[in-house]
Amino acid sequence: MNTNFWQLLGIEKTTDTTVIRQAYRVKLPLYHPETDPDGFKALRKAYELAMNYAKLPETAIDETTQNSEKSTPQLTKEQIKANEIYDAYQALLEDPLRCYNIDEWQKFIGSFYDYPMEVIDSVKWRLLELSYETTNISESCVKVLADNLRWRQQLMTQYTDELEKYDNYLNHIDRGDLFDYTCLPTTNKTLQNVTIDYIYNAKWLFWETSSEDVYEFLCQDTVIYLPNDKKFMLEFAHWHSAASLKNQSILNYALKCIAEGDQDENMTIEWKYIAAIQYTLLEDKQNALQAWLELYYSGHYQQKAESWIAGWCAYFEKNHFPLLVMALNNSYCVAADKTENYLYTIPQITVTTTSRLASLENIDEYPKEIIDFVNWALDISWNYKQVISILLLDDGNNRLYRLYRHAIMLRHGNEILLQEILDDRSDDPFEQFILQHLQRQARQHLAWLAELSPVQEFKTWLFDNNENAQLPPQFDPDENGKLAVYARLWLDRFSDIPDIAKSHLYQSFSYPNMKMFDGVTFLKFNVYYQLPKSPDPSGTADNKEAYWQWYRCYLLVIAIACKPIETAKYLRQENNTFIIDENNPFKPLIAIFKHGNWQNETELYNLINNDSGLINNVLINYPNSIEWFIDAPHLIDFDDIEQKLEQIWTQKLANRNPIYLMLLYIIVLNKTEQKNKLDTILQDITGDNKELINIAKDLQNNWITLSSDIKKTYSYTKQVDEIRTLAKRLSNYYGICDEYELEMLDKFKNSCDNDLVLRLCASLLIAKHRENQQKLESQPLPKNKWWQFWRWKGRTNIKGFIIQLCCSFIVLGLMTVLNNNFELDSPTFSMICYFVVVTNTVFAMKRRFNDINKGEPLCDFVGEILAYLLFFAPFWVSGIKHTNHFGPPVEKTIKKK
Secondary structure, three states: OOOOHHHHHOOOOOOOOHHHHHHHHHHHHHOOOOOOHHHHHHHHHHHHHHHHHHOOOOOOOHHHHHHHHHOOOOOHHHHHHHHEEEEEEEHHHOOOOOOOOHHHHHOOOOHHHHHOOOHHHHHHHHHHHHHHHOOOOOHHHHHHHHHHHHHHHHHHHHHOHHHHHHHOOOHHHOOOOOOOHHHHHOOOOOHHHHHHHHHHHHHHHHHOOOOHHHHHHOOOOOOOOOOOHHHHHHHHHHHHOOOOOHHHHHHHHHHHHHOOOOHHHHHHHHHHHHHHHHHOOOOOOOHHHHHHHHHHHHOOOOHHHHHHHHHHHHHHHHHHHHHHHOOOOOOOOOOOOOOOOOOHHOOOOOOOHHHHHHHHOOOHOOHHHHHHHHHHOOOOOOOHHHHHHHOOOOOOHHHHHHHHHHHHHHHOHHHHHHHHHHHHOOOHHHHHHHHHHHHHHHHHHHHHHOOHHHHHHHHOOOOOOOOOOOOOHOOOHHHHOOOOOHHHHHHOOOOOOHHHHHHHHHHOOOOOHHHHHHHHHHHHHOOOOOOOOOOOOHHHHOOOOOHHHHHHHHHHHHHHOHHHHHHHHHHHHEEEEEEEEOOOOOOOHHHHHHHHOOOOOOHHHHOOOOOHHHHHHEEEEHHHHHHHHHOOHHHHHHHHHHHHHHHHHHHHOOOOHHHHHHHHHHHHOOOOOHHHHHHHHHHHHHOOOOOHHHHHHHHHHHOHHHHOHHHHHHHOOOHHHHHHHHHHHHOOOOOOHHHHHHHHHHHHHOEEEEEEEEHHHHHHHHHHHHHHHHHHHHHOOOOOOOOOHHHOOOOOOHHHHHHHHHHHHHHHHHHHHHHHHHHOOOOOHHHHHHHHHHHHHHHHHHHHHOOOOOOOHHHOOOOOHHHHOOHHHHOOOOOOOOEOEEEOOOOOOOOOO
16 A cells, blocks of 8 residues: 555554544645645645545555556447546546536537437446545536436436435535535646535534534634635625634625625625624724614614624723613503503513623623612612712713713603703714614603603692692502502602692602602701702703703702712712802812811711701711711610720710710610720719719719709700610610600600710610610510409509509498498408508509509609609509510400400
8 A cells, every 4th residue: 555645644654533634734834725736736635545544444555556456357339438428527527627617517418429328328327426426526517417317317217226325416416506616716626625625514514513613613724715706705704703703804805795786785785794793803893883883774684783782882882881781772662542551651671671781791890880870770679879979970071971861861860851862962873873772762751751641640739739639549659559650650750849749749758759859858848958949941052951960969969968978989089070059058068078188987977067957867878977876776786886986986976075975885885894994984084073073973873863063064954864864774674665755765866956975875775775675575574464463563554453443442341331230340350451452552553653664663663653643643644565574564355256
């Protein structure tokens, strides 16, 4: 066997096809078909021989040796003629100049007239076999030969044994060539074969495997000749597009085809699609966008164009991507007069839009305000406070934030701001594309706002001049009104409504149900802040941004009230974006935000003086502020309060009333294990002032009442004394407050006119009450019955108290009857009766005072009896409705029906 081909490939003899292919690829660049066609042909032949050996190593022998061993048989004249035809056909197939030329095939077929029919009949099936075995043959040319020799018509009678094989082959050639083979070069048969093999492999991978396999195949280094067949080149370009493989040559070819314009419209659109994809893959930003937009506006490939534009945006304009997703939201809406279900007339966020937003990759890499926008869009509650930060950034100088504002205004904008979306224009083609989709949605929203009957009915009630106009029940969210959702959707769009409308909201809605009107209504009716009147849209021709700037100032007020820290940081960075009127109540606070000497939240908090209800309302939303804990006593953790006193509030509490501070620290630290710490803090408060030292000792040990002179010196008011009294009671685990005392503490802490330290004390006492209450309810205290007259530690209600007193009168009555009628005038009997009456009465009083939480200590109980009996309090004062250390309230008997 001739083994020179192994040397040409540069490898040892092997049956490993992978090694053979790798060796062929390594040698391929050394034998270019244009510069060294003979070398390329020899290399290709060596590759084929090596592959044949790998498949059949035992039978792959040297053809020259094999042929020399054969004996030459004697041929008939008919056989010689048949061999002439066969050899002519074989020569045609091997000639690169003629093998794909249909005219040459016609000449070959025409030569059949020079031979008898018997010769043609004898060789025709050999020609079929040769056609079948020949690779890279032109199916279109073979089809002409098959029709002339009538292979299909005679196949069933002549080739019954291999009928299926050749029938499939004839079906195959009926499909024609993959491309126009005449476009191949006519100088090199090997180059023709390599090109056809490459194209067939690529086509098979495209249809039968994954895009990853196509990508890997097309990325291989090889030498082929791409035929100038536009139909095939379009298919070839689609293979690259499916594999997302960039190719400048394909782009150039596509642009050439588009420029020639000698094709039908559909082919031109296809080439534009290919060009757009290649522009994108080649990262040609502007041309890619222009190509996709042109395709989209042409009405062709719109869905694919949307997808590719989104991909382009995610790559080149990442911060626009969530905005684009919202702009492309396409919700079908039914006309208001075409359906009874009004929700179908209102555009919704589609599943596609939600899915795109939810699947955003690397969301943390976006700016915080854009992350807020995404979270807002995905949140079913659509709370406008989530996107205040990005709305504040729209000062008119940044197109990106303006477009985000338009997207948000689809949900929260009134008719004026929706109209501003429709009036907006942009010179940037990508921004204009986004704007057009936002405008499509703006028209949908304006339609239902103007035409939906539930909305008009709600507005009729809201703007009714009758101050006593009642909210129609169908709009009441607390009563699950069937039209409440439409009221909510309208209230999500803030506008400058008159005071009568604000009054209706204030009287009929809870703050959460007011949506965008909660802030302005709260501030107005608590006399904290009055929003300036909005500019007249008809008079803002010279300043088209006037209305938005008014709207933005409202958002600033809400942001300061709801998110003071974030707003302070924003105002410091964007120092000149807001012009605040001199009379604006927020101006001093904004000045601190902008120009105050602060570096962190604690330093900023210490700069703010709580001197008004407005500032107090702001600080309630300030994290870790005293005001926050005052407003939420149910969230107080005394260990947390202790840390705040030591770390955050030190400067805030400096130079406060020393007695107030003593009360505060004693309430927080009045525990045995913290006695030393409390002593140290009290020493810091009192300093060397002997008077304060004595007060501290007395408060710490006895909670004594101070003298009038000291009270006058240190502003020790009646309310302070009440706080001290309750602090003393609540210092015991069983001490709790009644409803009146809780109302007093709640009222005291909520009044910003009171001292901040005392307000905090009041809130702490409420928290202490809750803590004690939970401890009591967790204990296995016995239940109280009204008839348990003997229980000194029990409770009774008014009914039980009266019954128990009646028992005393019954005893006295029996004693009188027995003494008068049975002459039992015995001093001993009378003493026993009086003892029973007095004891029963005392027990009744004790149980009754236990019920109103005045039963202990005993010395106080005696004093309470004298004071309360003057007003017959036991007969009308209701007992506390929760458990105290005397047990739960008396159970009421429930009659079963």
